């Protein structure tokens with residue numbers, strides 16, 4: 001029973017543009033026709049690359065070329081491919097935020113990477129700590145293959161790194177000659193206030209790579225993401241690609257869908273997500289304000305809820321399961337699997353009613369999961 005599904009980062013199903021996508025798909029089939037007998041190749045459908053170049057150029061206020069964008073089978077393929085291309089073997093170091101996306105942790109560990117964590121605060125990765133980590137790795141003779149960072153609407157904490165810190169991060173990375181991989185898959189899920197620039201937009205070095213996605217603005221079912229990198233880095237990563245490219249049919253359909261209506265679509269879906277986020281805030285304030293603290297993300301899909309050490313995590317997860325509440329345990333996002341006293345609540349997928357009903361129940365569960373601490 002998943003009555004209150006706050007488990008994973010998915011967008012609102014109620015506003016999925018089914019009819020518009022059906023029309024776009026029909027247009028795409030007619031456009032592609034018999035060209036579908038060909039393999040798409042490493043770069044992928046030109047039309048979608050152009051639409052995504054327009055998306056990045058407009059958001060970032062810089063000129064992004066479609067020639068620097070290679071479409072991927074979801075952003076996860078790009079996350080994995082950069083590591084496959086940049087790592088030389090098991091034991092290679094990758095530096096990440098200490099808390100980061102569980103999928104990335106799994107993928108990099110499976111490739112044999114040693115993840116070295118940098119603590120975060122409400123402004124994302126702490127650059128003073130990053131400098132210490134890089135200095136230490138240099139001393140040991142094990143420089144990282146790259147730094148993987150979620151600077152905008154961080155998963156799981158929801159933090160956004162301010163521009164000044166981004167500049168400092170880039171400066172530290174340059175000093176240590178470290179490649180930066182920025183995963184910005186929540187980039188356009190923005191609710192209020194000024195938007196911070198992508199790292200890619202602040203540094204034109206080929207050593208700053210960027211990963212985007214359509215999963216969080218449309219749905220992971222289309223399996224479309226992309227890697228944005230300047231030569232020669234783009235070629236170096238694509239040298240490791242052996243899959244023949246990703247679906248032309250999906251890419252052409254999404255290009256037709258978004259060519260003229262991307263920004264309107266985002267305005268509509270972001271308004272719906274913002275209402276849900278606000279309902280989570282209200283429910284937490286009411287039910288758990290005396291016990292928990294939580295992040296106040298201005299975008300993305302996650303709220304990071306921290307509770308006192310006397311909340312028993314196993315008991316909390318069991319109580320949630322009994323009531324049909326799905327949330328993600330904090331431990332899954334810690335690179336060393338430390339059982340941090342926190343959960344991640346994803347507010348995009350559940351209906352507004354489910355959020356209004358479920359968050360107070362979750363707050364109850366947190367209270368009930370407290371155990372007396374032995375003196």
Ligand SMILES: Cc1ncc(COP(=O)(O)O)c(C=O)c1O
Pocket residue numbers: 009073074075076077079101103150155183185212213214215220224225
């Ligand atoms: C930070 C981050 N990167 C990558 C992904 C994978 O997304 P995709 O569906 O584009 O592969 C996710 C999905 O939740 C994510 O949160």
